[in-house]
Amino acid sequence: MTIRSAMQEGYSLLYYAEVDTPLLDAIILLAETMHISKEKLYASFPDSLPPEFYAQYKERLKKRCEGIPVSYIINKKEFYGITFYVDERVLVPRPDTEIAVETVAGLVKENPGIHSVHDLCTGSGCIAISLKSILPRLEISASDISGDALEVCKMNCRNILEQEIPLYQSDLLENIPGKFDLIVANPPYLTGREVDEMKKIGWPEPVLALHGGKEGLKISEMIIKQSGRKIKPGGFLVLESAPPLMGILSDQLKDDGFERIGIVNDLAGRERIIHGRRK
Ligand code: GLN
Numbered sequence: 374m375t376i377r378s379a380m381q382e383g384y385s386l387l388y389y390a391e392v393d394t395p396l397l398d399a400i401i402l403l404a405e406t407m408h409i410s411k412e413k414l415y416a417s418f419p420d421s422l423p424p425e426f427y428a429q430y431k432e433r434l435k436k437r438c439e440g441i442p443v444s445y446i447i448n449k450k451e452f453y454g455i456t457f458y459v460d461e462r463v464l465v466p467r468p469d470t471e472i473a474v475e476t477v478a479g480l481v482k483e484n485p486g487i488h489s490v491h492d493l494c495t496g497s498g499c500i501a502i503s504l505k506s507i508l509p510r511l512e513i514s515a516s517d518i519s520g521d522a523l524e525v526c527k528m529n530c531r532n533i534l535e536q537e538i539p540l541y542q543s544d545l546l547e548n549i550p551g552k553f554d555l556i557v558a559n560p561p562y563l564t565g566r567e568v569d570e571m572k573k574i575g576w577p578e579p580v581l582a583l584h585g586g587k588e589g590l591k592i593s594e595m596i597i598k599q600s601g602r603k604i605k606p607g608g609f610l611v612l613e614s615a616p617p618l619m620g621i622l623s624d625q626l627k628d629d630g631f632e633r634i635g636i637v638n639d640l641a642g643r644e645r646i647i648h649g650r651r652k
Pocket of ligand 1 (some may be wrong): 467476527559562582583584
């Protein structure tokens with residue numbers, strides 16, 4: 374069996390299993406199984422595939438056909454140019470969330486008084502860790518309600534930053550000491566109906582990280598309410614949410630003492646990040 378024919382076999386299995394990106398997924402799974410880059414894989418097409426790799430590759434293709442995301446199969450996800458460890462305990466970081474990192478970095482640049490930043494609902498730690506790697510002088514802490522997610526976050530801090538950051542297990546801001554110059558969060562914001570649809574197809578990501586109540590607003594509204602007493606006057610709140618919820622969140626931020634509301638679009642041009650400054 375050549376590497377080319379293994380790739381073709383994987384493509385065809387994934388294609389008939391109606392995977393969205395069968396070619397890309399087959400290539401990534403094969404390259405990861407062989408511990409080589411995609412480029413090296415292309416260059417090795419005529420070579421033969423060692424049988425132990427073939428067995429592992431087939432195992433991985435089977436999981437992909439069952440709907441498990443590539444990131445959970447290979448336990449890796451690129452985010453903000455950094456490779457994060459991920460598994461079923463955390464949401465797979467989305468490219469849209471990179472905009473949250475950029476929004477915070479932009480606010481820090483415009484407001485040099487920002488020193489302390491807290492990442493709520495951190496999951497894999499992708500926001501906190503990306504910020505710490507580009508802005509090492511920031512005092513960054515992170516929290517999550519899920520102890521399982523915090524284990525993953527801790528592992529990513531050690532592997533990527535080679536240092537620990539303060540991590541708290543907390544229901545939103547409940548058990549977090551101190552006040553911050555900025556709080557950022559990618560909270561669960563999908564609607565009850567969206568989550569039900571995902572459950573129906575056996576979506577493997579943690580529901581806790583996705584379900585934002587009936588309308589998707591519940592957790593974001595609680596964060597806005599609690600932030601008043603946890604963000605220093607003149608400090609900022611940055612939230613990722615769903616495009617249809619932006620109007621309501623903007624009104625709520627204004628009602629709860631925030632001004633200078635800004636909205637940033639995601640890569641598809643939809644409103645995805647909202648931020649405001651505490652008066
Ligand atoms: N953006 C994610 C999705 O569409 C949801 C993330 C979240 O709820 N924080 O699947």
